[in-house]
Amino acid sequence: MEGKLVGVHKVNVKLADGTVKTYYYAWRGKGAPQIKAKPGTKAFTQEFVRLTRGREKDAQTGTIGSLIDDFRKTAEYLKLAPSTRRDYERQFATIRLKFETFPIKAIEARGSRLLFLNWRDTMKDSPRTADMHIALLARVFSWAKGNEIILRNPLEEVTRLHEGTRRDIIWSDEQLEALLTKAAPHIQKVARIALWTMQRQADILTMPTLAFDGERVSIKQGKTGARVRVVAAPDILPLLREAKEGGRQRVLVNSFGQNWTSSGFRASWRKEMTRIGVKGVTFHDLRGTAITYAYANLDRSHDEKIKLISEISGHSSADAESIIRKHYLAGQEVIDAIGRGTKKD
Structure with missing residues (x-):
């Protein structure tokens, strides 16, 4: 492996007992950092990349x-x-x-x-x-x-x-009910916003209170750059109003009232899912779940539903339709689960 990494400097050192030990450095010359991972491993390459990134x-x-x-x-x-x-x-x-x-x-x-x-x-x-x-x-x-x-x-x-692919996975009714009734309040709030806006984790966590005008939420999607306006569903209106009236910078905060960091949220999410016994699904899978829910409830034609869901969620029309075709028959139990959870505040 090290032979393929341009710049790696190999040094053989003879020890006092006569044995020879080999050391590897990220480059030749004074001040070059030593690569401590085992040569020929993925870790060796990753460490080399990290050490040389700034050069x-x-x-x-x-x-x-x-x-x-x-x-x-x-x-x-x-x-x-x-x-x-x-x-x-x-x-x-x-x-x-x-x-x-x-x-x-x-x-x-x-x-x-x-x-x-x-x-x-x-x-x-x-x-x-x-x-x-x-x-x-x-x-x-x-x-x-x-x-x-x-x-x-x-x-x-x-x-x-x-x-x-995660497109084939949505939350079951039991998992959703556990999330929306048993998880800590600050985790529940993030999940509710995710379900009712169909947005990505990063866009939800950084959503500013200024994005809410009292009726709609305006979102610029970080991954695609697309701008969408989502009507605030009755289930999340209290969360949005609470954040706005409280003068917060962001809609969602952690248990200390501070802005979420991506690493902090992931750690809190994993901890809560373990505590409430939810396995086999991820936060990202909430998007497919929300799409299934939205499709079943929209009073429009199939093509109109697909177009609207795609515009809001950021999925392509093909991906949105794939999710719906896979899960629509199971949609009612998902809808019932979301409904039960949001009504138990």
Whole structure:
């Protein structure tokens, strides 16, 4: 593994007893930090990436490295949510380890697709990670093609290795009732806002009180940049009014009355789910649950329902319809569970 990481400095030291011990450093020279993880492991690569992240230099012109640098300066990239960019930066670091000096001209050459996919397959033990890396590289190539830097994107229509999907999972009536009646109040409030707005966790936790005008909630989705206005359902109006009248900066706060952090919420969520005995579902699965609920209650045609749900939730029409077709028959028990929970305040 270390042989593939450009810049790793290997030092053999003879100890007093005559044995030789090998040390690895992130780069050659004074002040270079030691890599303490075991060579040849994923942890070794991750530590190398972390230690060298701050030493990035301008990439050689005409290479994938320079292509990544140019992509990172685009408005398309800069408008992404900070958390998304942080994830991408970690993935870019791994891509650079392999393809930093790969010529742009060679991207278009016949056989390049197989080369990139073979690299992806070296991560097949972590299929979701492999898919994320190749998808990001494909996105860079798509941008390059759109700007006529390259004429062919060799990573179009790549089949995913990871077959799992959360779209097939929604909360059962028992799980929802436990969440909405037994969880701590500050966790319940987050869940209620999630169910009645169909928004992502990050957008809910950072929702400012200014977003509520007394009737609707205006939301700019961090992941997509889309702006939506959601009518505040009667079930969450008290929460929104309480936050506004209390002069808070954000609608939702933790048990100490402070703004949530993403890590703090995840820790509190895991703790509460363990305490109330909810397993097998995630916070994100509340979105699919809410979609099922909304579809069953909207008094509109099928196409109108799909369009409206997609506009609010941020899902594509195809994804929204997939969720509904999978779960609509179970929808009534979900609806009943939400109804029971919201009426027991």
